[in-house]
Amino acid sequence: MDQSNPKICVDYKPNAIIASLTYRKILEASDIQALEDTIMPLIEQNNGLNLIINFATVEFLSSAVLGLLIRVSKRTIEADGTLKLCEINPRIFEVFKITGLNRVFDIYDDQDYALQSLDR
Amino acid sequence: MKSEGSARKNLVVDNTISAVEHLCRNLLDEAVEKGFGDDDIFAIHLAIEEALVNAVKHGNANAPDKKVKVGYTIGADKFNISITDEGSGFEPESLPDPRCGDNIYKCSGRGVLLMRAYMDEVEYNEAGNSVRMVKYKGKVKDKT
Numbered sequence: 135m136d137q138s139n140p141k142i143c144v145d146y147k148p149n150a151i152i153a154s155l156t157y158r159k160i161l162e163a164s165d166i167q168a169l170e171d172t173i174m175p176l177i178e179q180n181n182g183l184n185l186i187i188n189f190a191t192v193e194f195l196s197s198a199v200l201g202l203l204i205r206v207s208k209r210t211i212e213a214d215g216t217l218k219l220c221e222i223n224p225r226i227f228e229v230f231k232i233t234g235l236n237r238v239f240d241i242y243d244d245q246d247y248a249l250q251s252l253d254r
Numbered sequence: 255m256k257s258e259g260s261a262r263k264n265l266v267v268d269n270t271i272s273a274v275e276h277l278c279r280n281l282l283d284e285a286v287e288k289g290f291g292d293d294d295i296f297a298i299h300l301a302i303e304e305a306l307v308n309a310v311k312h313g314n315a316n317a318p319d320k321k322v323k324v325g326y327t328i329g330a331d332k333f334n335i336s337i338t339d340e341g342s343g344f345e346p347e348s349l350p351d352p353r354c355g356d357n358i359y360k361c362s363g364r365g366v367l368l369m370r371a372y373m374d375e376v377e378y379n380e381a382g383n384s385v386r387m388v389k390y391k392g393k394v395k396d397k398t
Contacts, residue, residue, distance in 0.1 A: 204361050225296050234352075
């Protein structure tokens with residue numbers, strides 16, 4: 135596992151890269167920039183990347199994080215990859231629903247389901 | 255049961271993200287002390303975070319010499335806050351709906367939507383540089 139950024143844990147699977155967020159609260163611009171600085175190179179260095187972002191530990195996020203996810207999604211698509219989100223807690227998921235982003239992102243309850251969806 | 259009265263507190267904070275986030279943490283600590291539950295705290299946190307960041311970034315245009323004024327009361331049954339920037343204001347009704355069409359793919363513009371979804375009352379002054387928000391303790395709202 136890549137631990138160069140302690141706030142995000144990167145796990146390389148045979149068919150995907152899993153980026154697990156270790157933040158409880160993603161608020162500050164510096165946190166969001168740190169995420170972007172870790173995730174974007176993964177996309178750029180791995181054409182056709184299947185990226186899964188795991189939100190299991192996240193209890194709060196600001197709307198700026200949604201903006202980051204959109205940027206990540208666009209870049210992933212441009213690089214012929216896919217982006218999936220998983221293990222989003224109900225309160226955070228409600229934020230996605232309110233903003234309509236639950237229709238934009240591919241969201242799974244469980245990391246294993248997200249991985250399995252790649253095999254379909 | 256009669257509501258417990260609470261004195262209004264007025265603060266002036268520096269126009270920086272770190273200053274408003276520090277304030278935000280203090281406000282949430284007070285709300286927890288007053289018995290607001292986890293769902294209420296999440297709602298208040300999200301809404302005041304969005305409003306304060308809007309004041310700093312958009313209202314005050316990140317200008318270091320500007321201030322954000324905050325007035326609030328946290329009572330036994332409601333959280334009431336007003337946030338005022340030194341900008342010229344805007345028309346909240348003219349904001350594009352971030353859920354519609356291509357707006358959904360934009361990286362910003364969701365703050366006011368979230369404020370209105372999570373708080374029970376959201377009202378801007380005529381100039382558009384001050385917002386008042388209220389969250390009633392334990393009130394469940396259909397947010398979608």
